[in-house]
Amino acid sequence: MQPMPEDWTRAVAVVAHPDDLEYGVASAVARWTGQGKQVAYLLATRGEAGIAGLHPDQVGPLRAAEERRSAAVVGVREVEFLDHRDGLVEYGVPLRRDLAAVFRRLQPEVIITMSFDLTWGDSGMVNHADHRAVGLAVLDAVRDAANPWVFTDAGPAWGGASEVYVAGVADPTHFVDVTDTADRCPELTPYRMLIAERLADGIMTAHVFNRALDPEFPATLSRATITGLLRGELGFDGPVVTDDLRMRAIEQHWGLEAAAVRALAAGADILLIANDRLPDGGSAAQAVLTKIRTRLLSGRLDPEVVEAALARVRALKARLGDG
Numbered sequence: 001m002q003p004m005p006e007d008w009t010r011a012v013a014v015v016a017h018p019d020d021l022e023y024g025v026a027s028a029v030a031r032w033t034g035q036g037k038q039v040a041y042l043l044a045t046r047g048e049a050g051i052a053g054l055h056p057d058q059v060g061p062l063r064a065a066e067e068r069r070s071a072a073v074v075g076v077r078e079v080e081f082l083d084h085r086d087g088l089v090e091y092g093v094p095l096r097r098d099l100a101a102v103f104r105r106l107q108p109e110v111i112i113t114m115s116f117d118l119t120w121g122d123s124g125m126v127n128h129a130d131h132r133a134v135g136l137a138v139l140d141a142v143r144d145a146a147n148p149w150v151f152t153d154a155g156p157a158w159g160g161a162s163e164v165y166v167a168g169v170a171d172p173t174h175f176v177d178v179t180d181t182a183d184r185c186p187e188l189t190p191y192r193m194l195i196a197e198r199l200a201d202g203i204m205t206a207h208v209f210n211r212a213l214d215p216e217f218p219a220t221l222s223r224a225t226i227t228g229l230l231r232g233e234l235g236f237d238g239p240v241v242t243d244d245l246r247m248r249a250i251e252q253h254w255g256l257e258a259a260a261v262r263a264l265a266a267g268a269d270i271l272l273i274a275n276d277r278l279p280d281g282g283s284a285a286q287a288v289l290t291k292i293r294t295r296l297l298s299g300r301l302d303p304e305v306v307e308a309a310l311a312r313v314r315a316l317k318a319r320l321g322d323g
């Protein structure tokens, strides 16, 4: 992988939903705005169909406001919504036209969007239909924006967008190092608030790597992050769930079973395996259980770690009335 070039001044980041950019891209955006670059956010929807139990009329304004605040934290003032329908975004000429019109008006040199692959990684979950529609339309709208003979009523053509970057793909080619620009204070504020108000029933780790937090392991496998920062410094005593241990960055680099044992030892309580079927037809969960038993028997995994995990899961179940 190579570092993403930074010899540009204007970018637009385009995604389907409020929160899509907060899964990683925003950290890079903070670095860029810190360099004086201009970044605008463009969202196809307001995410109004995204919260079970809350009506879209309430959720749309709430999530749009959240997105504006999140953008402000990383130095982004321009946040636009195309108001396509959340959950029902269609790839097609109307979406391409809306995107091209914004590209022509904002004249970005760089455009950033999110994975529009069918699945997250080879064995991961199916990627949201809206993500697939928006990502593909972004690629096409960059070309549309540059063609003066299409969408002639959507402003003068803009052919200056020379790079499109797609975040969250299985085989990335570029990276942005945010170790020195990531600011602990705003990033940890939501954790401090939710933990203090006892609103965090559980916390999911990510397989992100920050050498300032742990020079060796990504958060999901990091004792410094889960036990040190989350439980020690932030005082969280609820269950910690890993992100999918079969994601390529984890499974290929560490091995599924070794990663599972390491996550437990780091302080995780629930190990997430999104796709149980291994390439040889076996069960990933069974393979992990076998490994955990072996390590316990050989004394290489502390049984107290497993006991503590079980106790936290039981406490959560009791709290949720399923004990």
Ligand SMILES: [Zn+2]
Binding pocket: 016, 017, 019, 020, 128, 131
């Ligand atoms: Zn989304």
